[in-house]
Amino acid sequence: MPRIVSARVIVTCPGRNFVTLKIDCDDGSTGLGDATLNGRELAVASYLTDHVIPCLIGRDAQRIEDIWQYLYKGAYWRRGPVTMSAIAAVDTALWDIKGKIAGLPLYQLLGGAMREGCMVYGHANGATIEDTIEAALEYQRQGYKAIRLQSGVPGLASTYGVSKDRYFYEPADADLPTENVWSSEKYLRSVPPLFAAAREALGWDVHLLHDVHHRLTPIEAARLGKDLEPYRPFWIEDSTPAENQANFRLIRQHSTTPLAVGEVFNSIWDCKGLIEEQLIDYIRATVVHAGGITHLRRIAAFADLHNVRTGCHGATDLSPVCMAAALHFGLSVPNFGVQEYMRHTDETDAVFPHGYSFVDGMMHPGDAPGLGVELDESLAATFPYKRAYLPVNRREDGTMHDW
């Protein structure tokens, strides 16, 4: 039985901050888990180092479900992004170890491949509709079957989803939060023409997606869903904040545009009502922020009963360790929908050498035992943590708004 002899948290900033848990066992096996929580990284690092790791030493690394329950129920204080990211890191590292001991890629332990690869969506964005369409055409040339469209909003200086660099988007870019100015009216006018231009330029054989990023009220989101219906979007994402799950009933009453939500969810309890009432079509919860592979499988199994498919979050603030885990999960889960894929920079890829690959719009986790990701610790040590915050949003009159 492999016993856990040590565990360490490695914080590194190869272009952006990542928090990684590394677990070592007495038989020499090791596992990695992502624990990155953008803008709040050190809170998770401390939760792991100060409160979780002492409880792991000496445990049987093969007892994944038992350790999950121990950390979830045993803390007494449940749920929340910090707790669930820490549990996720432990859980992912233990699955990595189990795969290595078995000599199998993780997706084989999860039931085997249900498909040839995971369809991924790329991010096309630009300051203007023309720039965004140009970027989307480039993604189409690269073989992407699904493309997310985000464009600058006329009259607003900057907005979520529009990057300075076309391919690498990192919103957490300042030592203190930068402030954006927001107008729902201006934004709502800008999205339908973007989709009209995209269908005109890209045709109908490509899936088009859009992220509202929690910035609309339910009735505004309903209107956007209706306005986009003629262009048949694959989904609109996070169209309104989902703390109140009933918000989505209103959107559903008005529009048949598919809805995705859940990148900020941490447990099945955040989406139970949404799934049960079939108020959404895609659940975006992901390995790192929703308790790891063990808990995400539970969410997916519940979603499958209610015709909801997966569409896991995959922004650059999720490390290659999470990306690999998401691909093993996506390859094996029956109700897979799509996986988000924002490419990491070369610096990040060098710190986390990995076996996953992109071919013709699909990704595969590779066949190395476990997750198929390594961490080059000496290289990681050359990129020290750098405080960085996500931006905030204020309406034109100064009122705080969702970003």
Ligand SMILES: O=C(O)[C@@H](O)[C@@H](O)[C@H](O)[C@H](O)CO
């Ligand atoms: O859909 C997405 O990928 C986004 O909503 C993220 O880029 C999100 O803004 C970041 O993960 C926040 O850290």
